[in-house]
Amino acid sequence: MPKLLPVISLHTGNFSNFLLGYGGTCVELDTPEWFDYLRKNKSFSVELNGKRFTACKKTSINGFAYWNLKGWDGTVNHHIYIGKSDQVTTEKIQQAAMAMLYRCNPDSKVSPNS
Template identity: 90%
Template sequence: MPKLLPVISLHTGNFSNFLQGPGGTCVELDTPEWFDYLRKNKSFSVELNGKRFTACKKTSINNFAYWNLKGWDGKINHHIYIGKSDQTTNEKIQQAAIAMFYRCNPKLA
């Protein structure tokens, strides 16, 4: 069975400010606990209007951690840069999720 990733649920006009995970885990974004979560973990999900995307931590050739949002449109895997770990804020996640939503649903654009 696949691992259930903690998720940030975004709905147009009603953006959540919490990462919710299995077992009642709840982390408020843009807090010290959030940046601690990013430091210790490798992934989480972002859901926007029924589409779920995966945020993954990568390491650059300069050895700094950054976050990337991945989405699938049925043919192509898309990737959008969110930012370095200390820049992965609620606002940046919202921007990346909205951009990914339209990349994966080109008929809506």
């Protein structure tokens, strides 16, 4: 059975500020606990309007850790840079998720700047 990733549920106009995980784990974003989670873990999910994307920690060739949001449009894997671990805030996650929703659903009425 695949590991269930903790998820941040976003809905247009109603953004959650919590990461919810297996076993009742709940971490408020933009807190010391959130940045500790990012330091210790490699992934989480972001759900927006029924679409689920995966945020993954990567290491640059310069050796610093950064986060990407991954999404699939049916033919292409898309990657959007979120930021270094200390920059992964609610606002950055919202912006990346909206942009990813637009990339994976180009016919939708959601624009990346709304």
